[in-house]
Amino acid sequence: MTTMFFQSGASPVHRLNPTTKLVMALAVTTTAFAIPVVWAPLVLLLVVLVPAVLVAGVQRPYARLLLLFSAPVVLVIFLLQGLFFPEGTTVLAEFGPATVTSEGLLFAAQTSLRLVVMLGSFLFLLLTTHPGVLMSAMVERGMSPNTSYVISATLQIVPAFRARAQNVLRAQQARGLDTTGLRRRVRALLPLVGPLLLGSLADLEERAVAMEARAFGSTTRRTSLVAVADSSAQRWARLLMGAAAVTAIVVNVLGVVR
Amino acid sequence: MIEFENVSYAYPTTAEDALGPVSFAIPAGQVCGVVGASGSGKSTLASAVAGMIPHVSGGRLSGEVRVGGRPVATTPLADLVTEVGLVVQNPFNQMSGAKFTVREELAFGLENLGVDRAEMVRRIEQVLEDLRIEHLADRSPFALSGGQQQLVAIGSVLVMRPRVVVLDEPTSQLDPASATLVFGALDALRRNGITIVLVEHRIEQLAELADRVLVLSHGSLVLDGSPHDVFTDELLPDLGVSSTRYTRAARRAAERGLWPESLPLPVLLPEAVRGFGAGLSVEHTP
Numbered sequence: 001m002t003t004m005f006f007q008s009g010a011s012p013v014h015r016l017n018p019t020t021k022l023v024m025a026l027a028v029t030t031t032a033f034a035i036p037v038v039w040a041p042l043v044l045l046l047v048v049l050v051p052a053v054l055v056a057g058v059q060r061p062y063a064r065l066l067l068l069f070s071a072p073v074v075l076v077i078f079l080l081q082g083l084f085f086p087e088g089t090t091v092l093a094e095f096g097p098a099t100v101t102s103e104g105l106l107f108a109a110q111t112s113l114r115l116v117v118m119l120g121s122f123l124f125l126l127l128t129t130h131p132g133v134l135m136s137a138m139v140e141r142g143m144s145p146n147t148s149y150v151i152s153a154t155l156q157i158v159p160a161f162r163a164r165a166q167n168v169l170r171a172q173q174a175r176g177l178d179t180t181g182l183r184r185r186v187r188a189l190l191p192l193v194g195p196l197l198l199g200s201l202a203d204l205e206e207r208a209v210a211m212e213a214r215a216f217g218s219t220t221r222r223t224s225l226v227a228v229a230d231s232s233a234q235r236w237a238r239l240l241m242g243a244a245a246v247t248a249i250v251v252n253v254l255g256v257v258r
Numbered sequence: 259m260i261e262f263e264n265v266s267y268a269y270p271t272t273a274e275d276a277l278g279p280v281s282f283a284i285p286a287g288q289v290c291g292v293v294g295a296s297g298s299g300k301s302t303l304a305s306a307v308a309g310m311i312p313h314v315s316g317g318r319l320s321g322e323v324r325v326g327g328r329p330v331a332t333t334p335l336a337d338l339v340t341e342v343g344l345v346v347q348n349p350f351n352q353m354s355g356a357k358f359t360v361r362e363e364l365a366f367g368l369e370n371l372g373v374d375r376a377e378m379v380r381r382i383e384q385v386l387e388d389l390r391i392e393h394l395a396d397r398s399p400f401a402l403s404g405g406q407q408q409l410v411a412i413g414s415v416l417v418m419r420p421r422v423v424v425l426d427e428p429t430s431q432l433d434p435a436s437a438t439l440v441f442g443a444l445d446a447l448r449r450n451g452i453t454i455v456l457v458e459h460r461i462e463q464l465a466e467l468a469d470r471v472l473v474l475s476h477g478s479l480v481l482d483g484s485p486h487d488v489f490t491d492e493l494l495p496d497l498g499v500s501s502t503r504y505t506r507a508a509r510r511a512a513e514r515g516l517w518p519e520s521l522p523l524p525v526l527l528p529e530a531v532r533g534f535g536a537g538l539s540v541e542h543t544p
Binding site for chain 1: 305308313314344354356367372382415
C-alpha cells in the first residue's frame, strides 16, 4: 500500500517507533547545518542516511524523489552562488558579469549538501513511516489531536481535492473550455476555481456535522487504534541522537571546528 | 424511542420555520421512512433527531425532541452520539479525512470517545463482518466506490453502538447496485433491532424496508402511516412524492377496469403480480 510517500515494508526500519525516526531526521539535519565543514553533510548522507535507506529497502523511490526535489534547488544554488558569490576571491573562470570562484563553488556545495541532507532525512522518515502511525505517535507524545487531525486531513484531502478539480475541469472542457497553451490554461483557472471552492464550502457544513456526530468535539481523553511500539534501546538512541545534535550546535557556537 | 413534541425549527439565517410544528413518536426497533419534496424539512428532521439541531446548527428550536427519554437539546452531544448515529448524504463527507485505512476510519469515533484499544478492535471486526466489508479493511477510504464508501460511513456510525441510526438520503449519490448494498446493510440493522430513521427518495426500496412512512410538506407532517397506506394515498403526487411504479400501473389499469376491485392497489412487486394475474384471468374468462 502506498499512502502519499509511504512505502510499506517489514524491515527493522519500518518497525521503528516514528519518534525515533523523527529525532534522527532532526538530529541529522541539525548536525549538517551546525558543523561548519564543507563535506560534513556528505559524510552524514553516506554514513547515516544511505545505510538506513538500504536497510529499509526503499532505495529506488528514495533516490528518485530526492533527485526530483533537490535537483532544481541545487541547480539554482550553484547558478547563484557559484557565479555571483560576492566574497569570492579565487577566480576560476569569467563569463561576462558572472565570475566562477572557488569560494562560491564551495559555498554552493556546502549549502546544497545541507539541503540534500535535510530533504533526505525527512524523505527517509516519510517513506518508511505510515502517516497514521506517525500521527498516533505524535499524539502519544502530547501533540493536540486537533493538530494531528489537521495534518492528517491535509495529507488525505489533497488527492481528493485534486480529483475533484479534475472533474470540474473535465466538465468545463465538455462545455467548450479550451485549455491548450499556457495562456488559455491560466485563463481557465477562474472557471475552475469557482465551482471547486463553492463545492468545497458546500461540503464543509455537512462534514462538520458528520464529525460532530462521530464525537470529534468530545472532551474525553482520546485513545488510538494504532499501537506504536517502543523500546528502551530506542529511547537511548533518541537520547544519543539528541545529544549529538546539541554537541554539534555547541561546536558551532564555540567555533571549535573551522 | 424517539419523540417529537410540538417541534418547530428555524435556521439561524432564516425567519421562516423549516420544520414544524410536528409531533410524533417512533417506538424502538421501528424503521421509519421520511419522504417529501425538496425543501420539505426531511433533512432538518433528521438533524433534529441526531441532535445536530440545535447543538451544531444553532437556530431557533421550540418544542421538545427526546431520544431514549433524554431531551436532545440539553443532552451533551458527546453523550448523544452513542445513542443516535447520523449518516450524512455524501459518504465522502462522512469520512474523517484523517485516516488512511477503512479500519482506522471505523476507529475514529471510538478514539474520540476514549474507548480502549482491545474493545475498539472487537467492535471494528464485528462491524466489518456485519456489513461484509472485511475485504476493504486495509484499503484507503478514498479509494472505494460510492457504495463501498457509504457502507464504511454506516459502519463508522454502527461501531459506536447507537440504538438509533438516522440516515439522510444515503443512496442519493449511488448507482442502483450500490444502493442495493446499502439497503441490504439496513435490513441487517433492522433485524438487529436498531431503530432507523431513513430519509430516502428510492420509494420502492423504502416501501420494502420501512414499517412506517412519514411524508413532510413545507415543514409539516402531512401523512403518517404504513408504507402501503402512504404510497397508495391519492394526495401523494400533490406532495411532490411519486408512488411506486406498481401503484401507478395498477391505478392506470383500474381506470380501464383491469384491476380487481376487491384488491387494494399494490405498492410492491408481489402484490402487483397477484393483482394483475387476477385481473387478467377475469378479462379472459369467457
